Amino acid sequence: MSTFHGHGEDAPLHVPGLDSPQVQAGLASRLADGSFAAFEQTAASVGYCSNPIRLVGSSTTVDTKTGEVVGSFSSEDAPLGALYRRCGNRRDHVCPSCSRLYARDTFELIRAGVQGGKQVPTDVADNPLVFLTLTAPSFGHVHGARVHGGPCRPRRRDDRTRCVHGRPMWCHARHETTDDEVGAPLCSECYRYDAHVIWQWWSPELWRRLTIEVRRALASRLGVAESRLADVASVQYAKVAEYQARGVIHFHALIRLDGPASAGVGSPAPASLDGNDLAQLLRDAVARVAYTAPAARNNDDTTYRLTFGRQVDARTVRAGSRTDAPDGPLTPGQVAGYLAKYATKDATAAAGTDRRSTPHLRRIKDVCRDLHAHARDRETYCRATNPDHVDPYRLLGKWAHALGFRGHFSTKSRRYSITLGALRRARVRWQAIAAESRRTGDPIDTADLEARLLAADDEETTLVVGEWAYAGTGWETPGDAALANAAAARAREYDQWKADHKSA
Ligand SMILES: [Zn+2]
Ligand SMILES: [Zn+2]
Ligand SMILES: [Zn+2]
Numbered sequence: 001m002s003t004f005h006g007h008g009e010d011a012p013l014h015v016p017g018l019d020s021p022q023v024q025a026g027l028a029s030r031l032a033d034g035s036f037a038a039f040e041q042t043a044a045s046v047g048y049c050s051n052p053i054r055l056v057g058s059s060t061t062v063d064t065k066t067g068e069v070v071g072s073f074s075s076e077d078a079p080l081g082a083l084y085r086r087c088g089n090r091r092d093h094v095c096p097s098c099s100r101l102y103a104r105d106t107f108e109l110i111r112a113g114v115q116g117g118k119q120v121p122t123d124v125a126d127n128p129l130v131f132l133t134l135t136a137p138s139f140g141h142v143h144g145a146r147v148h149g150g151p152c153r154p155r156r157r158d159d160r161t162r163c164v165h166g167r168p169m170w171c172h173a174r175h176e177t178t179d180d181e182v183g184a185p186l187c188s189e190c191y192r193y194d195a196h197v198i199w200q201w202w203s204p205e206l207w208r209r210l211t212i213e214v215r216r217a218l219a220s221r222l223g224v225a226e227s228r229l230a231d232v233a234s235v236q237y238a239k240v241a242e243y244q245a246r247g248v249i250h251f252h253a254l255i256r257l258d259g260p261a262s263a264g265v266g267s268p269a270p271a272s273l274d275g276n277d278l279a280q281l282l283r284d285a286v287a288r289v290a291y292t293a294p295a296a297r298n299n300d301d302t303t304y305r306l307t308f309g310r311q312v313d314a315r316t317v318r319a320g321s322r323t324d325a326p327d328g329p330l331t332p333g334q335v336a337g338y339l340a341k342y343a344t345k346d347a348t349a350a351a352g353t354d355r356r357s358t359p360h361l362r363r364i365k366d367v368c369r370d371l372h373a374h375a376r377d378r379e380t381y382c383r384a385t386n387p388d389h390v391d392p393y394r395l396l397g398k399w400a401h402a403l404g405f406r407g408h409f410s411t412k413s414r415r416y417s418i419t420l421g422a423l424r425r426a427r428v429r430w431q432a433i434a435a436e437s438r439r440t441g442d443p444i445d446t447a448d449l450e451a452r453l454l455a456a457d458d459e460e461t462t463l464v465v466g467e468w469a470y471a472g473t474g475w476e477t478p479g480d481a482a483l484a485n486a487a488a489a490r491a492r493e494y495d496q497w498k499a500d501h502k503s504a
Helices: 020-032 036-045 096-117 122-126 195-222 224-229 275-288 332-343 359-373 375-385 396-402 422-438 450-451 478-503
Strands: 053-063 071-073 081-087 128-133 234-243 249-258 291-293 305-308 312-316 410-412 462-473
Touching: 020 036, 020 478, 036 478, 071 478, 096 122, 096 195, 096 234, 096 422, 096 478, 128 275, 195 224, 195 234, 195 249, 195 275, 195 291, 195 396, 234 332, 249 275, 249 332, 275 312, 359 396, 396 410, 396 478, 422 450, 422 462
Parallel strands: none
Antiparallel strands: 053 071, 053 081, 053 462, 128 249, 128 312, 234 249, 234 410, 291 305
């Protein structure tokens, strides 16, 4: 295996902004006052987070059984005189480091729900599992990058129609996924922006209705009353929302059929249903889901009957047969990887590039704010028709930055797998155990280490009592920030290099 070229003296760290006087001054003062090593240690401890949170204060760790003080920590003893914590932001353009950690945790918890591990029994691997993609309907023709670089919307010469605004309804360009046109409508006047925003606003409601519909269908299929379904089977899922180039979200979900939820995560599923049956049941259920949303403008008499898009992809996942054929079976690792990747994308990355703002995406945000601005009128109207009725769109403006999507980007049912919180707690516990071992020189006790790390909070035997005050966010100088970001970028390159060499 070749070595990573990003290390060593012939590959100096690329520090963006090194020509800025503030960055230079910051770095020079770290070198002059001898605090560079302290900074380096601190930056490494937060994984080169872009915007760490600084805290000052102290804490004491107490054994809850004996009341004995087993350790204490004060920020005065920390290398830079403050306790630095990761910002924990999910979005890649806000903090690449924390975003990668979030993706890794999401990957771990999704994979544990697919094949077991992390205290989830490996029996989950025997249960039917489907990878479901739910699309949004069309709100008008948009430009798109085609697979194999084909033309956008080709039409024969005798089949070229224009819209009522005189714009061509064809396009022979071969777009790259990063082109500004991709996702933008062929005619912005024809594009149904209100319907787009209204659909996005209610998409969490469509998902909720789907979960009800699936339980209903499953009960009927298993021949039990809906109220008794929990005694026989349960549906567990992990789902993420992903923005498409046209600024609308799709849902991707892993759906697993378990036995009774009371029998624990991954209890044996009823034998009468396999993965293919579950996939068919899901397709049928998706087709039945609909919600009639109220109009968002007083003078709008459109009936907004919302459904998922017609393109429903429900694939049975089988373990151990890796293939890259588009219709072939998926491996648990592949699906966990897809979901984790989608979970860190956000609205500004909708078209595949970061911090992108196209006229189309701006227009969607404007429509969110515009519909929100009608809220006062609507409120009066809503109260007149029904005294308890509160305007359902009153918070739409608040969600304009997310293009009107108010749901969570990544959610899971309670008994799908472990939680992100448990993984984060395990990391903190691991750091404490490792630090203690370094301090005492004793080797780490590996007996049921994973069980101890992932134990629930109420099983903890120590209690940390502390008093902390918020001292600020971010690195102290632009020089520190530039170095942290450069180191995070190098770490990312290294991970990518490792991944490339593993798959090669
Ligand atoms: Zn961060
Ligand atoms: Zn086009
Ligand atoms: Zn038009």
